[in-house]
Amino acid sequence: MPAKGKHRRPKSSSSLTRGFVAAGTGGAALALPLIGATGAHAAEKGAAPVALPQEAPKAQLPQQRTALPQQVAPAAPAAAPSAASAASAPKTDTRTYSVVSGDSLSKIAADQDVRGGWQKVYGDNKKVVGEDPSLIFPGMKLTLGGKTPAAAEQKASAPVPQQQRTERVERTEQRTEKRTENRVEQRSEKRTEQRTESKRQTQRSGFSAPVPSGVSTPYRASGGSWSSGYHTGVDFRASSGTPVKAVAAGTVVSAGWGGAYGNEVVIRHNDGRYSQYAHLSALGVRSGQSVSGGQQIGYSGSTGNSTGPHLHFEIRTGPGYGSDIDPLGYLRSNGVPL
Incomplete structure (x- = not known):
């Protein structure tokens, strides 16, 4: 029997210097070391209590978030141009x-x-x-x-300064003068070429045109201006004082006043035809004189029955009026281009 009034602590079968306490948390065991005591009286002496681990936090699962597509606001329509701006564009x-x-x-x-x-x-x-x-x-x-x-x-x-305007005017005048000079030179060269060609034609065939110009009134034109009722020759355009040449070699039959024809020259050619040159302002040959093709015989004018300066030209089969033939046809047949 134990002694009265005394308590005895039963002695454990085995002393643990170090032990482990297992705390169950959700089925998982966590081993915690315990500081061993030599006796149960350690707790009574105020030993610091051992803090048991609390329940382990549950594993946090990542939250799955589905990103919803954001609605894009439609762009504002471009402002239409105003009527005023459209009109001023x-x-x-x-x-x-x-x-x-x-x-x-x-x-x-x-x-x-x-x-x-x-x-x-x-x-x-x-x-x-x-x-x-x-x-x-x-x-x-x-x-x-x-x-x-x-x-x-x-x-x-920008406003042009006075000096620049003056320079522009001078340049314009210079260009105008240059163009005028070029035109004059071109006309001069053309006349020179025509005279050269006329001389070549005369040398080749012995025939040439009486003046280097075109026809104003054709042969056989009808009208009351002529006593025969028609034009017996052709009228060449020629200002007063234009040199008149013999169309071919021959002998002067007459040179002087011819009534309605004014001052005239008539030449008999080697082929038996006669050429007449009327309304001359001046004569350069005399009757009986021999002439060559292309030789100057007088100057054109407006003498006799004439409405203005020109050369009346005829080809005849005889020396007198009324024996006329086509003068241009005659000259062309002898190699004169008209």
């Missing part, structure tokens, strides 16, 4: 215009309704027109309605 349709006689850039701009006026037309076509906007020619091709760079438009619309 310049025309952009490009077209080609051919300059005609009497045109100017300002007239073309007004007639063709070009916004920007002549400055716009000039800016679009400066390479074609050149430095002088007032110098355009018939047949020149201009582009209307094209898009001109702003700098070119400003330059074209």
Whole structure:
């Protein structure tokens, strides 16, 4: 029997210096080390309690989020141009215009309704027109309605200093003088070529035209101006004082006044035909004189029954009036181009 009043602690079968307490959490065992005590009295002496682990937090599953497509707001429609801005917008349709006689850039701009006026037309076509906007020619091709760079438009619309205007006028006058000189030279060269060709023809065939000009009244033209009722020769255009030449070699039959024919010369040629030259202002040969083809025999005029300066020319089978034949046919048959 135990002693009265005394308590005895039963001795454990085995002393644990270190032990493990297993705490179950959701079926999982967690082994925790315990600090061993030599006796149960350690708890009574105020040993620090051992904190048991609390329930382990549940594993957090990642939240699956489905990204919903965001609705894109439709773009706002572009504002339609106002009627005022559309009306003020310049025309952009490009077209080609051919300059005609009497045109100017300002007239073309007004007639063709070009916004920007002549400055716009000039800016679009400066390479074609050149430095002088007032110098355009018939047949020149201009582009209307094209898009001109702003700098070119400003330059074209800028006021031209007086010195530049003077220089432009001088250049224009120089170009005009040059063109005039070229035309004069071309006409002179053409006349020289015609005279040279006439001499060659005379040397080849011995025949030539009486004057280097065209016909104003043909042979056999009818009318009351002639006593026979028709024209017995041809009239060549010739101003007063134009040299008149013998169409072929021959002998002068008559040289003097011929009534309605005024001053005239009649020549008998080697083939038996006669040529007449009437309304002369002056005579250069006398009766009985021998002449060669192409030799000058007088000057054209308007003597006798004449309405103005010209040369009346006939070819006859005899020396007198009424034996006429086609004068142009005669000259052409002898190699004279008319």
